[in-house]
Amino acid sequence: MQILSIKAGFGVCLFLCLVASDASASKGNSVQDAADETQWVFTNSAARAYQGIFDLDLAGVHRLLPDPQTPDEVYVVSLAESIELLLEEDGSKFTDYEEHFEARRDRKTKGKSPAEIFLQAEMSVQWAFVYFKFGHEFDAALNLRDAYTIISQARKRYPRYEAFKKTAALLEVVVGSVPEKYNWVLALMGINGSVDAGLALFDDIGHSASPLKQESTFMHALVRCYVLQQTAEASALFDILLKEQPSPIASFLAASVAIKNSDNEKARDLLLTLDSLKTYRIDYASYLLGEVYLCKADYLKSIAAYRKFLNHYKGENNIKDAHYKIGLCYWLAGNANDARENFSVARDVGREVTEADKYAARSLAEDELPQPNLTQARYYTDGGYYNDAARILDNIPPSALKSLRDEVEYHYRKARLAHKTYKLGEAVTSYSKVIDINGNGTWYYAPNACLQIGYIRMYQKLDEEAEEYFEMALSYKKHEYKNSIDTKARSALAQLKRK
Numbered sequence: 001m002q003i004l005s006i007k008a009g010f011g012v013c014l015f016l017c018l019v020a021s022d023a024s025a026s027k028g029n030s031v032q033d034a035a036d037e038t039q040w041v042f043t044n045s046a047a048r049a050y051q052g053i054f055d056l057d058l059a060g061v062h063r064l065l066p067d068p069q070t071p072d073e074v075y076v077v078s079l080a081e082s083i084e085l086l087l088e089e090d091g092s093k094f095t096d097y098e099e100h101f102e103a104r105r106d107r108k109t110k111g112k113s114p115a116e117i118f119l120q121a122e123m124s125v126q127w128a129f130v131y132f133k134f135g136h137e138f139d140a141a142l143n144l145r146d147a148y149t150i151i152s153q154a155r156k157r158y159p160r161y162e163a164f165k166k167t168a169a170l171l172e173v174v175v176g177s178v179p180e181k182y183n184w185v186l187a188l189m190g191i192n193g194s195v196d197a198g199l200a201l202f203d204d205i206g207h208s209a210s211p212l213k214q215e216s217t218f219m220h221a222l223v224r225c226y227v228l229q230q231t232a233e234a235s236a237l238f239d240i241l242l243k244e245q246p247s248p249i250a251s252f253l254a255a256s257v258a259i260k261n262s263d264n265e266k267a268r269d270l271l272l273t274l275d276s277l278k279t280y281r282i283d284y285a286s287y288l289l290g291e292v293y294l295c296k297a298d299y300l301k302s303i304a305a306y307r308k309f310l311n312h313y314k315g316e317n318n319i320k321d322a323h324y325k326i327g328l329c330y331w332l333a334g335n336a337n338d339a340r341e342n343f344s345v346a347r348d349v350g351r352e353v354t355e356a357d358k359y360a361a362r363s364l365a366e367d368e369l370p371q372p373n374l375t376q377a378r379y380y381t382d383g384g385y386y387n388d389a390a391r392i393l394d395n396i397p398p399s400a401l402k403s404l405r406d407e408v409e410y411h412y413r414k415a416r417l418a419h420k421t422y423k424l425g426e427a428v429t430s431y432s433k434v435i436d437i438n439g440n441g442t443w444y445y446a447p448n449a450c451l452q453i454g455y456i457r458m459y460q461k462l463d464e465e466a467e468e469y470f471e472m473a474l475s476y477k478k479h480e481y482k483n484s485i486d487t488k489a490r491s492a493l494a495q496l497k498r499k
Contacts, residue, residue, distance in 0.1 A: 218250070381416050
């Protein structure tokens with residue numbers, strides 16, 4: 001998910017590897033403590049408030065716990081505030097909630113029970129995400145490092161305290177995904193991680209009776225989707241959650257994963273259920289619904305959804321992209337005047353932090369508007385409408401490809417469609433064509449073609465060839481999705497090294 005995205009956590013980790021120092025002080029006591037037999041529990045009021053988070057009744061959380069005192073109460077309120085900031089990106093709330101976090105981090109307690117230690121580690125993780133979302137990368141890195149140090153020591157002291165597995169699972173995956181060339185930094189800091197160990201911990205929590213099971217499964221699914229690129233597996237995990245413990249937040253996260261998995265109709269149905277939600281309006285769901293209708297070529301509904309997002313969202317990210325996509329909808333519908341008007345607005349609004357906004361900015365800087373047939377084929381493929389995509393691609397005459405970029409994109413779209421429909425031989429042939437004819441073009445098509453061939457070869461257990469293509473993907477210096485493609489390539493290389 002783009003809001004609670006694990007990509008954010010992975011980015012924080014990479015930043016941590018590059019800038020953090022002094023990672024560990026005392027190593028803690030390895031002797032099992034008498035309190036080791038206790039486990040994390042929610043009191044009745046905290047349990048009701050915790051369920052309110054899944055129901056997205058965030059105001060209800062504060063009504064139930066106006067003055068949180070115990071670790072479980074503080075945990076719930078801190079989580080609610082973090083989710084609120086991540087969903088709304090409301091800068092007016094950031095300062096107040098940050099003060100709450102700092103006070104809770106410094107709270108005075110008698111002794112250090114496992115519950116208090118777990119609370120401190122989890123709050124650090126929560127605020128690593130928040131800080132990263134709001135552009136405070138250094139603070140994000142420090143908090144992620146603090147969480148790692150706290151949880152590593154705590155697991156030695158209380159090896160049977162199950163709640164620690166939740167925090168450790170995420171940190172193991174994040175740190176374990178760091179490419180091998182950064183291992184010397186991790187070793188210097190006394191930090192190491194293992195994706196396999198992290199996934200095993202997620203499985204342990206998922207098969208337990210822990211009250212944190214549902215939240216842990218959310219994180220497990222998001223890790224599968226955004227770190228490991230296992231979208232089908234992530235979607236399957238959310239299917240289980242939606243069947244066993246349906247909730248608005250599960251629907252929202254499942255919709256974001258469904259979009260990533262090219263399951264557009266499923267995403268639409270899930271997002272529409274949120275329209276009737278009385279407790280909380282997820283403005284970002286309107287943006288995602290705009291994406292869904294764009295892929296479906298339902299341009300009027302797409303425009304309406306993007307406008308709803310723009311009218312209500314308090315944040316700064318995805319604003320440029322939403323305006324750009326409105327213009328794109330008009331362009332694909334054949335309304336060039338309204339398209340150009342909205343493209344003009346898009347150039348002057350928002351910022352360029354997210355990759356969606358960066359791509360929009362780069363497209364808006366081009367002299368030529370997007371080739372409409374290729375653009376339609378792109379979104380049909382992204383949405384899982386493969387027959388429609390094939391129909392359009394099969395009917396594009398060579399004369400319609402008026403530039404090198406159009407020619408490169410044409411073969412790239414053919415490759416993506418073949419890949420999505422499991423015609424791997426055709427996909428590799430078309431991806432290779434993209435790489436061959438790209439030349440010095442600075443578009444994302446060639447580096448992503450390298451990445452995708454790497455995935456195919458990795459799937460086919462041709463690891464040496466896969467490694468070559470992942471390294472090739474990293475070699476491209478300038479393109480609109482460099483951060484994302486480089487992160488995926490490095491993560492894949494790290495996975496190959498673990499074999």
